[in-house]
Amino acid sequence: MNEAALILEQVRMPMLGSPHRLDVDLRIGAGEFVAVVGPSRSGKSLILELAAGLVSPQAGRVILLGHEWVVDLNDESSPVRLRLGTVLQQPGLLSNMTLFNNVALPLRYHRASMSERDRESAVMAQLERLRLVPMRDRFPAELNQGEVRRGAIARALMLDPDVLLLDDPVAGLDAEMVLALKAYVEERQRTRTLTVVAALRSFSPFIEGADRLVLLRNGRVEADGPRAALAEAVASTLRHYLG
Amino acid sequence: MIEWVGRKTIAGYAYLAALATLASQALLDLILPTRQGRRESWLVLVRQILFTGVDALPVTTVIALLVGIIIITQAGTQLPKLGAGGLVGSIIVVTVIRELGPLLTAFIVVGRSGTAIATELGNMSVTREVVALRLMGIPISRFVIMPRMVGMVLSMICLTLYFDVVAVLGGYLVANAQLTIPFYAFLEGVMKALSSSDVALTALKGLLFGSAVAAVCCHHGLAVRSSFTEVPQQTTRAMINSFVLCLLIDVVVTVPLYL
Numbered sequence: 001m002n003e004a005a006l007i008l009e010q011v012r013m014p015m016l017g018s019p020h021r022l023d024v025d026l027r028i029g030a031g032e033f034v035a036v037v038g039p040s041r042s043g044k045s046l047i048l049e050l051a052a053g054l055v056s057p058q059a060g061r062v063i064l065l066g067h068e069w070v071v072d073l074n075d076e077s078s079p080v081r082l083r084l085g086t087v088l089q090q091p092g093l094l095s096n097m098t099l100f101n102n103v104a105l106p107l108r109y110h111r112a113s114m115s116e117r118d119r120e121s122a123v124m125a126q127l128e129r130l131r132l133v134p135m136r137d138r139f140p141a142e143l144n145q146g147e148v149r150r151g152a153i154a155r156a157l158m159l160d161p162d163v164l165l166l167d168d169p170v171a172g173l174d175a176e177m178v179l180a181l182k183a184y185v186e187e188r189q190r191t192r193t194l195t196v197v198a199a200l201r202s203f204s205p206f207i208e209g210a211d212r213l214v215l216l217r218n219g220r221v222e223a224d225g226p227r228a229a230l231a232e233a234v235a236s237t238l239r240h241y242l243g
Numbered sequence: 244m245i246e247w248v249g250r251k252t253i254a255g256y257a258y259l260a261a262l263a264t265l266a267s268q269a270l271l272d273l274i275l276p277t278r279q280g281r282r283e284s285w286l287v288l289v290r291q292i293l294f295t296g297v298d299a300l301p302v303t304t305v306i307a308l309l310v311g312i313i314i315i316t317q318a319g320t321q322l323p324k325l326g327a328g329g330l331v332g333s334i335i336v337v338t339v340i341r342e343l344g345p346l347l348t349a350f351i352v353v354g355r356s357g358t359a360i361a362t363e364l365g366n367m368s369v370t371r372e373v374v375a376l377r378l379m380g381i382p383i384s385r386f387v388i389m390p391r392m393v394g395m396v397l398s399m400i401c402l403t404l405y406f407d408v409v410a411v412l413g414g415y416l417v418a419n420a421q422l423t424i425p426f427y428a429f430l431e432g433v434m435k436a437l438s439s440s441d442v443a444l445t446a447l448k449g450l451l452f453g454s455a456v457a458a459v460c461c462h463h464g465l466a467v468r469s470s471f472t473e474v475p476q477q478t479t480r481a482m483i484n485s486f487v488l489c490l491l492i493d494v495v496v497t498v499p500l501y502l
Contacts, residue, residue, distance in 0.1 A: 054377075078380070081377075081378070081379070081380035088371060088375070088378075091371075092371040092372045092375025092376075092378075093372070093375070094367075095367075095370065096363075105379065105381070106380075108282070109279060109280040109283050109380075110279060112278060112279065112280070112281065112282060152375075
């Protein structure tokens with residue numbers, strides 16, 4: 001297997017609102033597109049939060065791009081953050097900024113030397129790919145759920161991350177947009193080594209782009225492998241997550 | 244009972260330590276700026292000064308004028324009965340420039356901007372904007388807290404001095420209209436009573452009140468966890484604690500100097 005982008009080594013963690021606890025051991029290679037699927041409260045979002053260094057595991061280690069997360073409230077300046085793009089279930093677009101300014105913020109903050117013109121063209125290119133150009137001057141409160149999510153994905157991709165963590169990326173997106181998003185992620189993966197970990201709570205065509213599926217239930221990995229292989233292996237109750 | 248007092252005392256110290264940590268981190272971010280995000284933090288700072296300082300000028304003007312008018316009306320009608328009519332000028336220095344100016348300005352700033360900061364940060368916490376900033380590698384202390392604290396401190400100092408000037412002017416309006424004291428006589432009375440330490444002290448109070456209010460409001464805003472109903476609760480706490488802290492600071496600064 002190629003070099004690991006994300007390792008969750010014997011991670012154990014209580015899950016909020018569930019009697020079960022997360023108990024996983026995962027290794028995701030650089031450039032892989034992994035879809036973590038399963039019912040609600042199975043631990044998908046928690047895996048992403050652990051991978052993003054937002055929470056510490058009760059036991060085990062989380063290593064992202066060779067950096068072991070030690071959660072510290074002042075860890076924003078960790079350089080590994082700039083190699084990671086994350087969109088959580090609540091996308092967190094800044095409500096006092098327009099969509100354009102939200103997407104431009106990572107560049108404005110971390111690439112201060114970039115000219116305003118280059119910055120604008122980079123942001124516009126991103127908005128265009130995600131079909132958000134007409135919304136550029138709208139505030140998050142004026143956007144629908146799918147537009148907010150796409151805006152957050154655009155923002156997460158602005159610094160060309162090595163790892164992209166997406167929690168329910170298709171929520172609020174129409175079928176056409178799901179396919180467009182899948183095509184865009186695949187295109188980004190073709191042009192550079194981009195590891196994608198997406199958590200999905202139901203079947204979506206977005207899953208078809210994944211190299212590997214991790215099927216999660218009650219905090220444990222029920223199955224892990226390519227979609228076709230899993231369809232045969234898993235219990236019938238879980239097959240509908242695979243399509 | 245003793246246990247309760249002990250618990251409350253420890254909680255009080257922990258609260259003050261949290262405020263001091265927040266303020267000292269903001270100070271460090273101010274004196275040790277990084278190249279990263281300097282312009283963005285500067286823009287937040289300018290917006291904060293506009294909101295806390297410039298936008299507060301009309302309400303500060305009205306309140307300062309009214310306070311000046313009230314104080315000189317009372318002083319002008321009562322002092323002559325005691326044979327101290329010549330103290331009208333010094334009464335405005337003692338009451339407004341030394342005490343009411345900084346305190347009332349702090350109350351205006353708490354009511355307008357402190358609550359706005361607590362609400363804004365509270366909402367940002369609930370909608371996970373604070374988490375999103377962390378995920379983007381943007382330090383909260385540098386991008387959110389420091390500009391708000393610095394903006395509030397600078398605005399508070401300027402507004403306090405402005406309040407004092409306008410209140411003196413309001414006092415003069417009454418002194419002139421009601422007590423027929425000419426402008427130069429009134430000004431001479433004020434200048435005679437006013438020392439440079441009074442001006443320095445009023446500015447110092449502005450600095451301390453501004454730091455305290457900003458730290459309290461940022462702390463309570465960021466203390467909101469997961470529900471919008473926590474936002475007004477934390478905002479109310481921020482407001483009350485800001486008032487109490489300003490009065491405490493006022494006592495600590497004033498008593499040793501004037502007693």
